[in-house]
Amino acid sequence: MTLKNLRWTPSLVIGTVLMAALLVLAVIGPMVWGDAADRLNPQATHQSASAEHLSGTDALGRDVLARTLAATRLTLLMAFGATAIAAVGGILFGAAVWVSGPRVRELGLRLIDVLVSYPAVIFALTVTAVLSPSATTCVVAIGLASCPAFARLTTNLAAGIANRDFVSTARLLGVAPGRMLRRHILPNIAEPLLVLVSVAFTVSLKALSGLSVLGMGTQPPKYDWGSLLGKSLPDIYVNAAPVVAPSIAIIVAGLAGGLIGDGLAAAVHPDARGRGGKARIKAVLAATEPAGRTAPDDALVAVDGLSVSLPDGTRLVEDVSLHLRAGEVVGVVGESGSGKSLTAMAVAKLLPEGLRPDAARLRLGDLDLRGEVDPKRLATEIGIVYQDPSASFNPTLKLGSQLTETLRVHGDTGRAEASAQAVEQLRLAHVTLPEQRMKQHPHELSGGMRQRAMIASALLTKPRLLIADEPTTALDVTVQAEVLKLLREANERDGTAVLLISHDIGVVTQICDRVLVMYSGRLVEELPVERLRAGEARHPYTRALLAATPEVDEDKPLAPIPGRPPQPADRPAGCAFAPRCELARAECEEHRPVLQPMESGGAAACFALDWDLTPESVPAAADSAASEGSTA
Amino acid sequence: MGTRSPWLTFLLRRAIGLVGVLVTLVVVTFLMIQLIPGDPARRVAGSDATPARIAEVRSELGLDQPLFVQFGDYVSGLLRGDLGTSFATSRPVADLLGDRLPFTAELALLAIVVVLLVAVPLGMAIAVACRAGRRRSLDTAFTSATALAGAVPEYVLGTLLILVFALGLGVLPSSGAATLSALLLPVIAVSVGPICTLARIVRRETASVLTQDFMRTARGRRLPALRLYARHALPNLLTSTLTLGGLILTGLLGGTVVVEYVFQWPGLGSAAVGAIVARDYPVMQGIVLLLGLLAAVLNLLVDVVLGLLDPRTLNAKAGQ
Numbered sequence: 001m002t003l004k005n006l007r008w009t010p011s012l013v014i015g016t017v018l019m020a021a022l023l024v025l026a027v028i029g030p031m032v033w034g035d036a037a038d039r040l041n042p043q044a045t046h047q048s049a050s051a052e053h054l055s056g057t058d059a060l061g062r063d064v065l066a067r068t069l070a071a072t073r074l075t076l077l078m079a080f081g082a083t084a085i086a087a088v089g090g091i092l093f094g095a096a097v098w099v100s101g102p103r104v105r106e107l108g109l110r111l112i113d114v115l116v117s118y119p120a121v122i123f124a125l126t127v128t129a130v131l132s133p134s135a136t137t138c139v140v141a142i143g144l145a146s147c148p149a150f151a152r153l154t155t156n157l158a159a160g161i162a163n164r165d166f167v168s169t170a171r172l173l174g175v176a177p178g179r180m181l182r183r184h185i186l187p188n189i190a191e192p193l194l195v196l197v198s199v200a201f202t203v204s205l206k207a208l209s210g211l212s213v214l215g216m217g218t219q220p221p222k223y224d225w226g227s228l229l230g231k232s233l234p235d236i237y238v239n240a241a242p243v244v245a246p247s248i249a250i251i252v253a254g255l256a257g258g259l260i261g262d263g264l265a266a267a268v269h270p271d272a273r274g275r276g277g278k279a280r281i282k283a284v285l286a287a288t289e290p291a292g293r294t295a296p297d298d299a300l301v302a303v304d305g306l307s308v309s310l311p312d313g314t315r316l317v318e319d320v321s322l323h324l325r326a327g328e329v330v331g332v333v334g335e336s337g338s339g340k341s342l343t344a345m346a347v348a349k350l351l352p353e354g355l356r357p358d359a360a361r362l363r364l365g366d367l368d369l370r371g372e373v374d375p376k377r378l379a380t381e382i383g384i385v386y387q388d389p390s391a392s393f394n395p396t397l398k399l400g401s402q403l404t405e406t407l408r409v410h411g412d413t414g415r416a417e418a419s420a421q422a423v424e425q426l427r428l429a430h431v432t433l434p435e436q437r438m439k440q441h442p443h444e445l446s447g448g449m450r451q452r453a454m455i456a457s458a459l460l461t462k463p464r465l466l467i468a469d470e471p472t473t474a475l476d477v478t479v480q481a482e483v484l485k486l487l488r489e490a491n492e493r494d495g496t497a498v499l500l501i502s503h504d505i506g507v508v509t510q511i512c513d514r515v516l517v518m519y520s521g522r523l524v525e526e527l528p529v530e531r532l533r534a535g536e537a538r539h540p541y542t543r544a545l546l547a548a549t550p551e552v553d554e555d556k557p558l559a560p561i562p563g564r565p566p567q568p569a570d571r572p573a574g575c576a577f578a579p580r581c582e583l584a585r586a587e588c589e590e591h592r593p594v595l596q597p598m599e600s601g602g603a604a605a606c607f608a609l610d611w612d613l614t615p616e617s618v619p620a621a622a623d624s625a626a627s628e629g630s631t632a
Numbered sequence: 633m634g635t636r637s638p639w640l641t642f643l644l645r646r647a648i649g650l651v652g653v654l655v656t657l658v659v660v661t662f663l664m665i666q667l668i669p670g671d672p673a674r675r676v677a678g679s680d681a682t683p684a685r686i687a688e689v690r691s692e693l694g695l696d697q698p699l700f701v702q703f704g705d706y707v708s709g710l711l712r713g714d715l716g717t718s719f720a721t722s723r724p725v726a727d728l729l730g731d732r733l734p735f736t737a738e739l740a741l742l743a744i745v746v747v748l749l750v751a752v753p754l755g756m757a758i759a760v761a762c763r764a765g766r767r768r769s770l771d772t773a774f775t776s777a778t779a780l781a782g783a784v785p786e787y788v789l790g791t792l793l794i795l796v797f798a799l800g801l802g803v804l805p806s807s808g809a810a811t812l813s814a815l816l817l818p819v820i821a822v823s824v825g826p827i828c829t830l831a832r833i834v835r836r837e838t839a840s841v842l843t844q845d846f847m848r849t850a851r852g853r854r855l856p857a858l859r860l861y862a863r864h865a866l867p868n869l870l871t872s873t874l875t876l877g878g879l880i881l882t883g884l885l886g887g888t889v890v891v892e893y894v895f896q897w898p899g900l901g902s903a904a905v906g907a908i909v910a911r912d913y914p915v916m917q918g919i920v921l922l923l924g925l926l927a928a929v930l931n932l933l934v935d936v937v938l939g940l941l942d943p944r945t946l947n948a949k950a951g952q
Contacts, residue, residue, distance in 0.1 A: 002785055011779065114653060117879060117931045119886030122923045126660070129908045129916040132669050132675075206785040210890040213787050214905050233791065233894060240795050247788045255783035262779060350852055353764035384852045391845035396867035397944045406853045437834035 012263025018256035026073040036066035038191035042531035047240040056241030056256060058231060067228055068245040075209070075253070078139050078217075082239055084206035085143025087197055090150020093607040097151065098158045099178075112151045120145035120207050128216045135218040136210045145207070146200050153196050195264045202257030209250050225249045264555045295323030295361065300497050301347060301465060308342045311354050314569045317342050318521045321595075324465065329488070329494040331508030331529075333545065334518035335565055343518070344467050344501050345536070349373065364465055376410040383458030383496070385487075387470040388451035393442035400438030403457045412462075428493075429486055448479035452486065459490050466490065469501045484511050495521035505545050511535055517542045527602035538604040540575045583608045639881040642939060646932055657924040661917040662706050665693065676719065676911055684934025691915075715921070716914030720907075725918040727901065735901035738925075740888045742815065743822040744881055751827045756861060756869070762791035763842055774835070782828030787908065790821035790894040818895045822887050826880045833876050842870070871942040879918040882927045889923075 030037075041061030044176040048056050055064040097108030120142060127141035211217040212226025213233065220227075225246040232242035240245060295302035301324040308317040319340035324330050332340040347358040350371055362369045367377060387393040396401055403425075406420035413421070426434035429452040442450055451471060458466055467485055474482040488511045491498050502508050508515050508529075515532050517525040517539065525539035537543050547559040563580040566572065575581070578588040587607055635658070666673050673690035694702050709716065715725035731806035762771040784792070797817060839849065842865065850864040889901030896902065900919050 011775075110649075114649075114928075116880050118890075118924065118927055119883050121886035121889055122920070122927070123906065125889070125904050126664065126916075126920045129904075129913070129920075131669065133908065202783070207886075209784060210787055214890060214893050216905065216908060229788070229791065236791065236794055237799065240799055243791050243795070247791055250788050251784050254785060255780060258647075258779055258783045262775075348852065350848060375856075379852075379854035382852075384849075386845060386849060388845055392849045394846040394850065394868065395944060396871070397864070402849075405850075405855070409855055409859065441943055491681065525910055580794050 001292035007267045009263045009266050011259040012267070015256050015261075015263055017257025018252060019260060020257060022072060022076060022253055025069060026076045029070045029072040033066040033070040036063055037070040038062065046235065046239050047241070048239055049244070053241075055245035057237060058228075058242055064228065064232070064242040065245045068225060068249050069408070071224050071246075072249070073341070074135070074218065074222060075205070075226070075249075078135060078200055078208050079205040079253075081139045082143040082146065082304075083197060083201045085140065086146030086204070087150055087193070088199050089144065090147040091154050091193070093147060094151035094154025095158070098155050103378070105303060109155060112148050112155065115148035116152050118145070120203070121210055124207065124211055125216065128211070130548055133211075133216045133219060135222055135224070138208055138217045138348055142204050142207045148203060149200065150193070153192060157192060162327060191264075191267075195261055198257050198261035198264060202254050202261065204251050205250070205257065208543065225253075231308065245329060290425060290617060295321055296325075298325070299323035300326045300328075300365060301499070302361055302363050303343075303347065303359060304345055306357065306359040306362060307356050308346055308351065308357050309341070310568075311356070316355070316568050318443075320518070320521075320523050322516055322523065322526075324497045324499060326464070326497055327491065328514065329342055329491050329498040329500065329512045331500045331502060331515045332518060333502055333505050333508050333515060337520075337565060337568075338518040339521040340501050340503075340518045341469050342588060344469055344499055347383055347465075347499065349378060349465050350384070359453060379406050379410045380461040381464050383463035383466045383469040385451070385454050385458050385471045386467065388474045389454050390442070390474070392454060393450060395442055397441075398438070399440055399442060399453060402442075403438070403460060404451065405589045406457075406461055422456070422460060425460050426453060428489075429453065429456040429459075430482070431456060447475055448482070451475060451483050455486050455490070457481070459494070459496065462494060463496060466496045466498045468498060470503065471500070472507055473503070480507070481510075486568075487511060505532070505549050508601070517545070521568060522576065523605070524577065525602065525604040525606075526595070526605075527598075531600065532600065536600070538602075538609060539606050540583055540608065541605075544580075583611075638943060639939065642935075646935065650928060653928040654925065657921050658707065658710065659923045660924075662703055664828070664917055664920070665695075665913055666699070676780060676913060678911070693766035703863055710921075715918040718907075718912055718915050720910045720912045720915070725914045728915060729918050729922055732898060732900045732903045735897060736888060736892070736901065737891070737926075739815065739818055739822065739899060740885055741896060742819050742886055743826075743890070746819055746823045747826045747830060747881070747884070750823070750832050751941065752866075752870070752873070754827070755831040755836075755873075756838045756865070758831070759835045759838030760861065763839065768824045775832070778828040778832050781824055783831075784825065785890075786821050787890045789824055790818065790891050792818045793821055794894075814895075818891050818897055821891050821894070822884060825887065826884050829880055830873070830877050834869060834873050836877075837872045838865060841865050841869045843870075867941045871938055874934050874938050874941075878931060881934065882930050884925055885923060885930070 006578070037542070039062060041057065043061065043375065044053070044057050045059055045061040046057065047061070050056070053063050053065065055068065058064055058067070066272055078404055093108075094112070097105055097112065100108070123145040124138055124141035127144070128137055131137045173447065208217060209224065209226030209229070211264070212224050213230035215227070215230055218224045218227050228246040229243055229250070232239075232246070232402070243463060266271060294304050301322075303323065304321045306317060306320045307315050309315045320339070320343050322332075322343070332343065334340045342351065342355070345351050346362070347364070347369065351357060356601075357370075364381060367373055393399070400419060400422065403422040404415070405411075407413040407418040407421065408415065411418075423434045423438060426437060431437055431449055431452045437445065437449075442453075445453065451474075455468075455471070466487070471487070472483050475483060484507065487498055491497050491511075498511075500508055500512060505515075509532055512529050514526065514528055516523055517527075517537075519541050525537060525542045527537060527542075532542075532546075537546060539562075544559070544561045548561055550558055561580060566576055566579070572578065572589065574587075574589040574591055575593055578584040581588065585607070591607075593605040593607050595605045596609065598609075599602045657913055665672050671686070671783050673693060673695055676693065677686045677689040690696050694705055697705070697771065713726055715729065716723055717723065718728060721728070758770065758774045761767050762774075770863075794817065847860075847864060849859055855864070888899070889904060891897070892899045892901035900923060903915065904919045904923075906912070907919065
């Protein structure tokens with residue numbers, strides 16, 4: 001966001017209008033109502049509300065409404081003054097702390113932390129006690145009291161951007177600290193500061209008025225909204241009218257500042273809400289067509305014609321059919337955005353909010369996963385290992401409580417028994433010191449240990465299906481192989497079927513029996529792992545994936561795949577891979593190929609399979625794709 | 633940091649910090665009198681005091697002594713629990729504070745409890761109900777209502793409450809501290825603003841916690857909704873909420889001071905106002921010292937709760 005193309009949310013509009021109205025009042029108030037405000041009327045003191053005096057009169061018979069309107073100028077001036085002191089003082093203080101040496105900075109940051117937590121009103125009372133009450137005293141006091149907030153924001157923001165490239169560059173070039181602050185840092189933190197200014201204005205106005213209510217702010221003959229309210233408070237049980245006008249004025253001004261702050265904050269930190277509605281509906285047109293293949297009836301997991309769509313109808317996954325037999329290890333590979341994780345999460349019934357699955361068949365054993373399913377069976381029959389072990393454990397709970405939770409909530413297993421089983425699973429997953437780990441928090445373990453613990457957790461209920469969604473992506477290469485071995489061990493030990501999701505064709509080749517390849521939301525090839533290992537993939541995309549994967553024992557050049565998969569909403573009517581495919585012909589752009597079974601086992605969705613291609617015209621994957629990639 | 637317990641390091645650091653705050657407060661309150669512009673003794677004695685009376689006040693305050701002697705006297709007095717004697721009532725300041733503190737503590741603590749008990753469930757409920765863009769109108773209503781109610785300062789709200797309940801409906805006693813029901817209006821007045829601010833923070837933090845990976849893990853365990861939100865989401869959003877909201881809770885102490893005046897609540901706030909008007913400096917010193925200490929202790933409590941909820945914060949709070 002820049003201030004020029006500010007998003008005018010309703011709160012920002014209302015706040016700005018209110019503030020503008022108050023500013024107009026502040027300018028004209030004393031001129032228009034000044035005389036009426038000071039006109040004494042000994043015959044009409046302490047009057048209640050009447051047509052003549054809408055908010056009654058005070059002890060000297062002056063019209064409270066007129067006084068309130070006339071007091072707008074002083075009240076706003078005081079609030080602006082305090083805000084200015086706070087902003088200028090705070091930013092200078094924060095900046096000074098930030099550009100000074102490390103020791104001073106450390107001390108300064110601590111000081112700011114302590115000062116921020118000190119209530120402004122109490123600080124102001126302290127200052128007022130020393131420097132006798134007056135408007136100036138409390139403006140200075142409230143201004144000073146709000147300085148730490150600005151100082152803290154300045155240092156926080158400065159810390160955030162100091163490590164960015166342009167600041168390091170400026171430092172390397174030897175730009176002086178003062179100049180660096182003015183030219184490079186301040187312009188980048190202007191927007192959040194502006195939000196704080198509007199917040200500080202509201203806070204100052206409330207605090208200043210509060211002091212005046214106490215009689216510690218403006219002193220007669222000067223008056224602001226707070227002192228008008230404070231003066232009428234003692235008589236509230238006798239005559240309530242005079243408290244009304246100043247109360248409303250304070251609320252309106254506070255509301256104006258608050259709404260502007262809200263609006264600016266929303267503009268600086270735009271949330272996702274504003275963007276959702278614009279997604280285009282395009283791919284829906286090319287939807288529903290007969291499912292290519294159906295899963296065998298004896299499969300453990302059977303998925304037919306699965307699609308996953310956004311609320312606007314855009315299909316992220318289209319017409320995917322797959323199956324896993326009991327004890328089988330099946331891999332799904334594809335680039336990010338290919339829909340492989342969504343497919344797995346649809347099977348797990350864990351799709352993110354708002355995504356809608358739809359399938360002709362979606363079952364695990366005898367469980368139909370399309371409707372409501374007994375949570376206990378879901379929890380115990382499907383184990384899930386997630387991508388990032390550091391984010392997938394709850395940081396606030398001990399491992400023991402997280403590992404045993406499914407058993408305790410869904411089983412009849414007692415705490416001690418669940419614990420013993422968890423320790424045993426941790427041991428099987430080669431987690432060191434399993435008993436101690438149970439009492440530790442996730443952050444006390446290394447990434448590799450956490451993923452082992454996650455696998456132990458997933459296997460604890462002896463699930464029939466283990467879904468591993470990119471289980472090695474966040475791990476060091478050295479740990480990857482061990483984690484994969486663990487999955488295979490579990491499969492061999494307990495006969496657990498494993499659905500392994502990965503973007504890395506090398507990972508799936510290591511432990512899978514069968515591999516599915518997804519591209520742009522669809523299944524494009526399915527093949528036994530031996531054929532993949534032998535490099536005998538049939539689909540051009542799978543071949544390109546293989547060519548882009550490094551192999552230890554071969555010295556061939558890597559061939560990146562040129563181009564990018566289409567966005568879900570922009571998928572073509574024909575083959576989604578056609579724009580990146582070297583074999584593509586006109587028919588590929590017009591029609592979509594369906595999966596056809598291969599004589600050698602497996603299936604692929606590609607028209608080129610039927611073409612009479614001489615061996616020479618089939619790209620020897622590596623060379624030609626490599627030359628293509630370098631020019632793309 | 634080695635194998636040393638993070639709690640030990642944390643408490644050690646914070647104890648040092650608390651001592652630092654205490655020393656600062658002592659120095660500041662001591663300087664309060666020194667910083668009075670012109671002749672403090674004249675200011676204290678009043679503008680119409682005779683020179684003899686001023687001299688008397690000067691020696692009474694110890695202002696005729698060298699600065700370090702005064703400071704020494706002040707500190708040794710504090711160590712003995714002697715906060716000086718009120719000019720206005722000639723009572724020991726410590727006694728006066730002892731009378732007033734329970735009222736302020738009662739009001740502030742009750743308000744804190746109310747704020748937490750209302751704001752956290754409210755913010756969570758709104759976040760859960762409006763997750764992933766559902767129920768836009770409820771979301772808008774919540775945002776508008778909290779903006780409006782949050783814009784009303786405590787003392788104005790207190791005034792309005794008196795107008796509506798005590799005067800309009802005649803249902804509640806609205807001033808003094810005689811009964812429990814007398815507490816009701818002041819507590820509402822002090823709590824509403826912080827509830828609005830905190831509920832919005834909780835709503836935002838909950839929304840972000842709900843999208844975290846570990847919440848998906850918990851959903852993968854197919855937990856009942858209550859367990860999912862109370863056990864898995866709540867501690868995580870409390871850490872971020874309290875980090876931001878701790879300031880609101882100490883700020884509440886400031887709100888209490890003004891509200892006390894509106895409801896004629898016999899706490900530290902009204903004592904402070906009275907002391908400033910009467911130029912009763914020893915009382916003022918004592919109140920500033922006490923309120924400052926309360927704010928520091930409240931801060932420490934927030935950090936301890938944070939540490940209990942999420943031990944990772946201990947390392948951050950204790951410094952690297």
